[in-house]
Amino acid sequence: MSDETGGEAGDAPTNDGQRFDRLPATPADREVEGRASRAEVLDWWEERFGIDPEVFAEYSFWEKGAGKIWIFNGEATDPSEVEAIGMTFLRTRQDHWKPTGRAVSRFGRLATKNAIELDPAQASRFAAGDDQDLPEWDGDWGYLIATHEVAGESVPIGVGLYLYDELRSVVPKGSRADLPVVE
Amino acid sequence: MNPLDRYESLVDDVDAFRAACDRPLPSVVRTNGIAATPARVREAFDESGVAYEPVDWHDGLFRLPDGNPGGNWPYVHGWTHGQEEVSVLPTLALDPRPGERVWDACAAPGSKTTQIADAMDDEGTVVANDNNLGRLSALRHNAERLGITNAIVTNQDARNFSTKPLAFDEFDRALVDAPCSCEGTCRKNPDVLDQWTLDHVHAVAGIQKGVLARAVQATRPGGVVVYSTCTFAPEENEAVLDHVLANEDCELVEFDLPLDADPGVTEWEGETYDESVTRAQRIYPHRNDTGGFFCAKLRVGGAAGDETDSAAAADGVVDA
Numbered sequence: 001m002s003d004e005t006g007g008e009a010g011d012a013p014t015n016d017g018q019r020f021d022r023l024p025a026t027p028a029d030r031e032v033e034g035r036a037s038r039a040e041v042l043d044w045w046e047e048r049f050g051i052d053p054e055v056f057a058e059y060s061f062w063e064k065g066a067g068k069i070w071i072f073n074g075e076a077t078d079p080s081e082v083e084a085i086g087m088t089f090l091r092t093r094q095d096h097w098k099p100t101g102r103a104v105s106r107f108g109r110l111a112t113k114n115a116i117e118l119d120p121a122q123a124s125r126f127a128a129g130d131d132q133d134l135p136e137w138d139g140d141w142g143y144l145i146a147t148h149e150v151a152g153e154s155v156p157i158g159v160g161l162y163l164y165d166e167l168r169s170v171v172p173k174g175s176r177a178d179l180p181v182v183e
Numbered sequence: 184m185n186p187l188d189r190y191e192s193l194v195d196d197v198d199a200f201r202a203a204c205d206r207p208l209p210s211v212v213r214t215n216g217i218a219a220t221p222a223r224v225r226e227a228f229d230e231s232g233v234a235y236e237p238v239d240w241h242d243g244l245f246r247l248p249d250g251n252p253g254g255n256w257p258y259v260h261g262w263t264h265g266q267e268e269v270s271v272l273p274t275l276a277l278d279p280r281p282g283e284r285v286w287d288a289c290a291a292p293g294s295k296t297t298q299i300a301d302a303m304d305d306e307g308t309v310v311a312n313d314n315n316l317g318r319l320s321a322l323r324h325n326a327e328r329l330g331i332t333n334a335i336v337t338n339q340d341a342r343n344f345s346t347k348p349l350a351f352d353e354f355d356r357a358l359v360d361a362p363c364s365c366e367g368t369c370r371k372n373p374d375v376l377d378q379w380t381l382d383h384v385h386a387v388a389g390i391q392k393g394v395l396a397r398a399v400q401a402t403r404p405g406g407v408v409v410y411s412t413c414t415f416a417p418e419e420n421e422a423v424l425d426h427v428l429a430n431e432d433c434e435l436v437e438f439d440l441p442l443d444a445d446p447g448v449t450e451w452e453g454e455t456y457d458e459s460v461t462r463a464q465r466i467y468p469h470r471n472d473t474g475g476f477f478c479a480k481l482r483v484g485g486a487a488g489d490e491t492d493s494a495a496a497a498d499g500v501v502d503a
Contacts, residue, residue, distance in 0.1 A: 073305055074309070075350040076308075076350050077349065077350045081348050083319055083323070083336040083337060086333070086334065106217075106330035106332070150223075150257075151229075174324070179256060179259065
């Protein structure tokens with residue numbers, strides 16, 4: 001990174017919200033305080049959703065803004081002063097990391113845990129952005145991948161937040177949709 | 184005046200041309216191969232009662248006679264993207280491959296960028312540029328919705344695009360899907376005919392020349408540049424090609440499109456153009472019952488000497 005300062009006291013590298021910086025490989029490689037490492041990101045997806053880190057072997061991970069992580073499958077300079085690099089993937093720098101709906105849509109079918117299958121009516125409510133009571137879920141609380149069946153296969157819809165017997169839809173306003181119930 | 188009047192001398196069947204331009208176009212979606220196959224989209228449409236019709240020249244396209252392309256689950260899942268039929272042509276001509284470096288010079292709102300990324304199997308780098316920051320947000324939304332991970336988005340004037348923010352300084356392929364006077368979209372948006380002015384044609388032609396010249400310069404020797412518009416105006420089509428042929432090291436190559444097309448014109452209102460502009464393809468609405476379109480494929484000159492050089496040159500004659 002070009003803003004490395006050689007460890008001068010009081011002038012440690014900081015997160016620059018205007019550009020994309022590649023994540024360090026491991027926590028030991030970290031130079032910018034609070035920045036997630038690639039290893040931690042992959043560990044998180046494996047622990048939370050059971051997705052094999054090997055799935056992400058060819059991708060690079062970048063931070064822009066406070067904790068927003070992007071996933072990229074191409075060539076880029078580090079840092080990169082561009083408008084976007086790949087796809088938003090994960091929100092870090094908060095107690096509970098939150099996957100993006102896009103990441104879940106793209107990679108969520110690989111999840112082996114913390115995915116909740118919704119029936120047709122529940123799926124339509126979820127896509128519309130509505131919260132709903134789902135006391136029957138006996139898995140973890142926190143961020144889940146909401147799925148439903150489309151033509152015989154389970155398909156991720158987006159990210160839900162499960163707390164106190166309730167599944168909250170955290171589908172962003174711009175992505176909400178009023179869809180017919182498909183029985 | 185209705186600008187379509189001025190193109191009557193270019194078409195073989197004026198009545199059919201005018202009648203087609205007056206008919207509205209159906210909504211069409213393209214399958215996003217990164218997320219689903221055409222067969223999966225069909226199954227999902229069948230299951231949810233969405234009416235659709237296949238498009239015989241492209242198995243990933245579906246016409247939706249009831250409209251509302253965004254109001255169904257396949258769309259929400261990023262399996263489909265609303266895109267006019269002729270709009271898939273420039274990416275077919277560009278023929279990007281996985282692992283390549285591709286520039287989409289005028290990319291917003293991203294229909295072609297996302298189709299390019301799909302054709303690359305989301306591998307390699309597609310640099311999606313647009314000078315309009317507002318339209319870039321639509322591009323970013325579409326790229327994310329379709330799950331594309333190999334795109335970099337930039338906000339520059341394409342005429343003097345700098346590769347400095349990139350990890351490389353030349354592209355394998357570039358698409359210039361240029362801003363234009365858009366008469367070819369009149370079946371979707373008849374307002375374009377009312378807003379048309381010759382002054383705008385001349386102004387936008389200057390921009391088109393600048394962008395296409397920069398695309399040729401930014402593409403490696405032996406690489407491919409595709410130029411496309413949705414206008415019938417020769418000032419914005421063949422005249423732009425003629426200008427760039429005269430000023431940059433490149434040539435027009437022949438290529439096949441899966442639609443009936445007419446060759447580019449070499450004469451227009453007292454101007455004559457390089458004979459090779461006949462290798463460009465004009466898509467008139469009455470030929471295939473589509474929107475209007477223009478598409479040309481160029482090979483960048485210079486000593487390349489590698490195998491992709493000859494492959495790109497051969498594309499012109501052996502493309503299926």
